[in-house]
Amino acid sequence: MTVSRSAVAPSARLKSVSLREQAREELRTRIVLGRIEPGEVRSVISVAEELGVSITPVREAVMDLANQGMVEVMRNRGFRVPVLSEHDLDEIFRIRTLLEVPAMADVVRTLGGAPVPEFRRLAEELTEAAREGDLVTFLDKDRQFHLGLLELLGNGRLVTMVAQLRDQARMQGLQKLADQGELTQSGEEHITLVDAIEAGEADRAAELMRAHLAHSRGIWAGRAESAS
Structure with a gap:
């Protein structure tokens, strides 16, 4: 199941408290539901724009998810979700x-x-x-x-x-x-x-x-x- 990058519900935009945690949970949900296509390289900048926040909490959230094995960080490119067999x-x-x-x-x-x-x-x-x-x-x-x-x-x-x-x-x-x-x-x-x-x-x-x-x-x- 693939959802267009631009098709982000207004409810997905984040509040001004605990942005890192909120960004992490939003990305976790998208990944588990397959709304970020496995193997697709996403930039931190584009995700930050979708969520209406700065780059920093999104970058921190991506690193958290990388430490949990949910994403792979692509140096100078962003991150991608590993393909599961x-x-x-x-x-x-x-x-x-x-x-x-x-x-x-x-x-x-x-x-x-x-x-x-x-x-x-x-x-x-x-x-x-x-x-x-x-x-x-x-x-x-x-x-x-x-x-x-x-x-x-x-x-x-x-x-x-x-x-x-x-x-x-x-x-x-x-x-x-x-x-x-x-x-x-x-x-x-x-x-x-x-x-x-x-x-x-x-x-x-x-x-x-x-x-x-x-x-x-x-x-x-x-x-x-x-x-x-």
């Missing part, structure tokens, strides 16, 4: 499965069946965003949901690793899946996972996460893929 995506989701499946069981044991209304709200909001085809909100709520659950374990390194793995993947053709209703199923899987967490079912929560990641592997590649 199917093998790259397989590696990313294999590692995510190794980390997040047992972690989800640990989350359930830590909570001991306690209600998690904030995560149910996030699950419902991202499901509604999927239903409406609001990809930016879907991505934001999905990120909050997954990383927020991992944060409950108090393991900062785990959260950082999963966050970086998520960012290194890209959602190709996500709009098409949203239009076909395939993305709504992914949202509903989050609600089912919350049900298992609140029921104190550690093994079931782990298997639901495994199935969800298998489904997400297809979504990230732009195709419907069975979670079973």
Whole structure:
């Protein structure tokens, strides 16, 4: 999915507070959603103009993303998003499965069946965003949901690793899946996972996460893929 450089919504223009962080999050969203074409060289100046800010916060944001492996800095030219192969995506989701499946069981044991209304709200909001085809909100709520659950374990390194793995993947053709209703199923899987967490079912929560990641592997590649 490619979006013209000039087609920038007014909401994408940044406020005057924490410009570096805002620029980083805007670029992160564009990259993960495939709105910056992999392999395309973008200049810092052009991105700064699109966002309505000076060059400095954008340059700093690009360096942050480069340190996370999301972009490659091209000296005197700008930056580009690396092209991901199917093998790259397989590696990313294999590692995510190794980390997040047992972690989800640990989350359930830590909570001991306690209600998690904030995560149910996030699950419902991202499901509604999927239903409406609001990809930016879907991505934001999905990120909050997954990383927020991992944060409950108090393991900062785990959260950082999963966050970086998520960012290194890209959602190709996500709009098409949203239009076909395939993305709504992914949202509903989050609600089912919350049900298992609140029921104190550690093994079931782990298997639901495994199935969800298998489904997400297809979504990230732009195709419907069975979670079973």
